[in-house]
Amino acid sequence: MNDMTNPPVPEPRRERIRKPDWIRVKAPTSKGFAETRKLMRELNLNTVCEEAACPNIGECWTKKHATVMILGDVCTRACAFCNVKTGMPRVVDKTEPAHVAEAAAKLGLEHIVITSVDRDDLPDGGADQFVRVIRELRDQTPSTTIEILTPDFRNKHRQAIEKIVAAGPDVYNHNLETVPRLYPTIRPGARYYASLRLLDEVKQHDPSIFTKSGIMLGLGEQRLEVHQVMDDMRSADVDFLTMGQYLQPTPKHAEVIDFVTPQAFDAFAAIGRAKGFLMVASSPLTRSSYHAGDDFAQMRAAREEKLAKAKLR
Numbered sequence: 054m055n056d057m058t059n060p061p062v063p064e065p066r067r068e069r070i071r072k073p074d075w076i077r078v079k080a081p082t083s084k085g086f087a088e089t090r091k092l093m094r095e096l097n098l099n100t101v102c103e104e105a106a107c108p109n110i111g112e113c114w115t116k117k118h119a120t121v122m123i124l125g126d127v128c129t130r131a132c133a134f135c136n137v138k139t140g141m142p143r144v145v146d147k148t149e150p151a152h153v154a155e156a157a158a159k160l161g162l163e164h165i166v167i168t169s170v171d172r173d174d175l176p177d178g179g180a181d182q183f184v185r186v187i188r189e190l191r192d193q194t195p196s197t198t199i200e201i202l203t204p205d206f207r208n209k210h211r212q213a214i215e216k217i218v219a220a221g222p223d224v225y226n227h228n229l230e231t232v233p234r235l236y237p238t239i240r241p242g243a244r245y246y247a248s249l250r251l252l253d254e255v256k257q258h259d260p261s262i263f264t265k266s267g268i269m270l271g272l273g274e275q276r277l278e279v280h281q282v283m284d285d286m287r288s289a290d291v292d293f294l295t296m297g298q299y300l301q302p303t304p305k306h307a308e309v310i311d312f313v314t315p316q317a318f319d320a321f322a323a324i325g326r327a328k329g330f331l332m333v334a335s336s337p338l339t340r341s342s343y344h345a346g347d348d349f350a351q352m353r354a355a356r357e358e359k360l361a362k363a364k365l366r
């Protein structure tokens with residue numbers, strides 16, 4: 054029976070912010086998409102495109118661009134923004150480097166992006182597998198340029214980063230993901246300054262490698278905090294900045310605080326370029342590996358131009 058003197062107080066309704074039109078993408082249906090998916094299944098490869106529920110998968114896979122995720126599909130961390138499964142990963146697959154190289158050859162990739170789950174369970178954090186994949190690619194598809202997007206190797210041997218750099222990738226990417234204030238809730242297993250130091254170390258080991266890093270917007274960061282992250286990246290001599298809209302993969306993940314407008318992304322890009330990045334990719338659908346091959350070519354041209362200008366002075 055209802056107690057009419059004390060009616061139940063309704064729970065406040067929490068409105069989910071609706072996705073604006075500029076975020077909507079078409080469902081993938083093309084022949085190229087189906088072929089890319091078939092190849093990944095045949096070679097038993099995971100991709101971050103699928104695991105992270107990337108909104109660009111239709112466009113990228115139609116063009117046969119996929120970002121391979123090595124070291125399994127189970128991550129030892131549980132970041133609040135990421136859709137990849139968390140738990141105890143399986144043993145490292147020894148056939149994976151050869152399968153990655155086969156995929157690059159069959160897809161005819163001029164540029165490949167390789168990333169991984171976090172493997173805090175392994176003594177080297179998975180660094181040796183990155184090295185094996187880079188070497189296999191250099192052997193099997195020598196004209197393919199290689200971009201790696203690594204975890205932070207926190208609490209692992211300092212040689213982890215040195216080994217990977219020595220294997221000679223063309224681009225070393227490590228994402229800062231968000232502003233330092235939001236790390237405890239968004240990236241609790243990581244440390245902002247440790248990630249920044251990693252980027253700095255890469256350049257110290259080999260100044261000729263391009264370094265790249267990115268953040269997601271829409272998690273509650275302030276404009277000036279974003280500017281500060283850009284300054285921090287530049288102080289670590291990062292060449293390429295990516296910024297994209299955070300999208301909540303499931304209701305269990307961190308909520309979107311706001312949808313940043315395309316104009317605001319353009320304004321951030323202009324500021325990034327003024328701060329000295331060789332390349333800035335900034336739009337709602339920008340992801341670390343989105344158009345990575347085209348951007349790499351532009352970044353290389355921008356560096357050559359900068360060096361030529363410096364010689365003329």
Ligand code: SF4
Pocket residue numbers: 101102103107108109110111113114118119120340341342343344
């Ligand atoms: S943007 Fe990157 S992760 Fe997303 S579908 Fe394209 S290649 Fe995959």
